[in-house]
Amino acid sequence: MMRIEEKLFQNRYRVDAGRAHIEITDGDICAVQCKEKPCTFCCPAGCYAEDNGGRVTLITDGCLECGTCRVICGEHRNVRWEYPRGGYGILFKFG
Amino acid sequence: MSEHFDAIVVGAGPAGNSAAYTLARAGLKVLQIERGEYSGSKNVQGAILYSDALERIIPDFREDAPLERHVIEQRMWVLDDESYIGGTYRSADFSKPPYNRYTIIRSQFDRWFSKKVRDAGALVVCETTVLDLHMDGHRVVGVRTDRENGSVYADIVILADGVNSLLARKAGFHGELKxxxxxxxxxxxxxxxxxxxxxxxxxxxxxxxxxxxxxxxxxxxxxxxxxxxxxxxxxxxxxxxxxxxxxxxxxxxxxxxxxxxxxxxxxxxxxxxxxxxxxxxxxEGGYNAIPAVYGDGWLMVGDAGMFVNAVHREGSNLAMTTGRLAAETIIDLKARGKPMTARNLAAYRKALDESFVMKDMKKYKNVPSVMDKNRQFFTDYPHLVSHAAHTLLTVDGMDKKTKERAIRQEFTRTRSRFGLFADAFKLWRAFE
Missing domain, CATH: 3.30.9.90 (D-Amino Acid Oxidase; Chain A, domain 2)
Known part of the structure; x- marks a missing residue:
C-alpha cells in the first residue's frame, strides 16, 4: 500500500515558507474538547496528526487546498483557514 | 488596480471562465482574478467535459481545445469484495462527430479556456488571491486582493470561487458547509x-x-x-x-x-x-443545499452555488451553464441601463429555474437524504446481486430452480420481503 508521503511526493508545490495558510486557533480545544479529532483521519493529505499528549499538530506543506479540515471542524470552528497567497501552495500539473 | 470595471469574476474554473468569456465577448469591461499561477493550476476534476454546455459558449471549441478521448463506452460496476457485476453501454454512434463528451485534463483545458477569455478582451490577473468583498451597506462594490493597493471595484462581482467559497461565507451570505x-x-x-x-x-x-x-x-x-x-x-x-x-x-x-x-x-x-x-x-447536497445565489451587486456560479448533479456525475456542465446564464443576465441588465440590484438580478435565478440546471437539481432533490438513510444500497445489495450472479453462473450439479430459491431466500433473509419492496419503492421515488 502506497503511503501518503509517497503520493504527495509526486505533486508540485510552491511553499510559502513561514506563512502557513491554515492554523489551529486554540490547541487546547483540540486537546481537551475534541475527542474524535476527525482532521487527523479525514485530511486527504495527512497534514494533521495527534501527538502523544493528545495535541493536534498541523504541517500544511502537503496541503491540497480542498477545505476538508475547515468543514470537518464545524463543531469547534478551530481552524483559521485562508487560501495561500496568490501563486503559492499546490500547483496541479494535471488537476 | 484602482480602475472601475463592469464586472469582476473571482475564479477561473469552468464557471468563472464561461462567465468572463461571455461578458467580454459582449464588450463589457471584465476583470478576472485567479489565485493560481495560471488558470487551471488550482483546479481539480475527474474529468469529463460535456460538449453541449461548452458548445453554447464556444461553438468551435473542438478546433483547438486540448481534449483527451471522446467517450464511446460507459461501464457501471457494482463491486463486492472480490467481484463486480455491471452494465456497459457502447455505441459506434458515439464515435461519429461531433462527439458528445470527452475526457480532459483540467490544468491543460482550463489554460486553453483562459486564453479564449483573454482573446475575448477580458483582463485576467493570476497569482492573486481575493481576500474580501468590499461592501457599501448591503451592496457588493468590489474586492480586496492580496496585491499591494489591491482593491478593485465593479458594478457586479461574480463569485466563481469554488466549493469552499470563502468570500460568500466571510460576507455572511452563506452559512458554513455541512x-x-x-x-x-x-x-x-x-x-x-x-x-x-x-x-x-x-x-x-x-x-x-x-x-x-x-x-x-x-x-x-x-x-x-x-x-x-x-x-x-x-x-x-x-x-x-x-x-x-x-x-x-x-x-x-x-x-x-x-x-x-x-x-x-x-x-x-x-x-x-x-x-x-x-x-x-x-x-453534493443537491437542490435543498443550494444557497442564495444572487444579491445586491453579486451573483454566484458553479460549485460555489452547489450546482452539481451527483446522480449523473455532472458538475462542469452546470458550472459552464450557470456562468453563461449569469453573464447573459448582466449583459441584458446593462443593455437596458438597469442597476445590478438583487431585485433585477433575480432574473438570473429565473433563468436557472427555466434551464436544465434547476430542473435536474429539483428532480433528484431527495436522493441525498434517501441514500443517507438507506445504507443497504451501498452494502447489502452489492453483495446480494454479486452473490446471486455467482450462484447462477457456477455450474456445480445443482438444478436451476434450487439455485433460484437459494438466491430468493438470501435476498429475503437480508432485507425481508417488505424491505425489498420498500427499497424498490424508495429508489423509484428518489429517481422518478
Missing part, C-alpha cells in the same frame, strides 16, 4: 503508453472508456468510484460524503489504495506510473 453536503474525492493519475490503453480498454484512436463504480469499494459510505481513460493516462478516484469519512474513520487515501487493489481494478492500472495525487470537495 459535512453531509459535500463529498470528499481523492484521485490519482497513472501514465501508461497509448497502445496499452487501447489494448486494455478495447478502443482505438481517440476513443475512450469511463467506468463508474459503486459498492464495497466505499466500505459502507455513500459514494462512488471512477476510472477514466485519457490519451496516455488513466485517472482513478473515489469520493464519499465527508460526514461518512468522519464516521468511518477511514483515511481517504487508504480507501483509494484499497480500491486500487480490487481484483477487477488492479489489472487496469498495472505498470502505470502515478504522477499526481489530488483531492477535492464536491458539493
Amino acid at each position: 459535512p453531509k453536503d459535500v463529498a470528499l474525492a481523492v484521485k490519482e493519475i497513472h501514465f501508461l503508453p497509448e497502445q496499452t490503453i487501447e489494448d486494455r480498454f478495447n478502443v482505438k484512436g481517440t476513443e475512450g472508456v469511463v467506468i463508474e463504480m459503486a459498492g464495497k469499494i466505499t466500505q459502507g459510505m455513500v459514494g462512488t468510484g471512477f476510472l477514466y481513460t485519457n490519451k496516455e493516462s488513466v485517472t482513478i478516484g473515489v469520493g464519499c460524503l465527508l460526514s461518512d469519512f468522519k464516521k468511518s474513520k477511514i483515511a481517504p487515501y487508504v480507501l483509494l489504495e484499497r480500491m486500487k487493489a480490487h481484483p477487477a481494478i488492479r489489472p487496469l492500472l498495472e505498470a502505470g506510473e502515478m504522477k499526481e495525487y489530488t483531492a477535492h470537495l464536491i458539493p
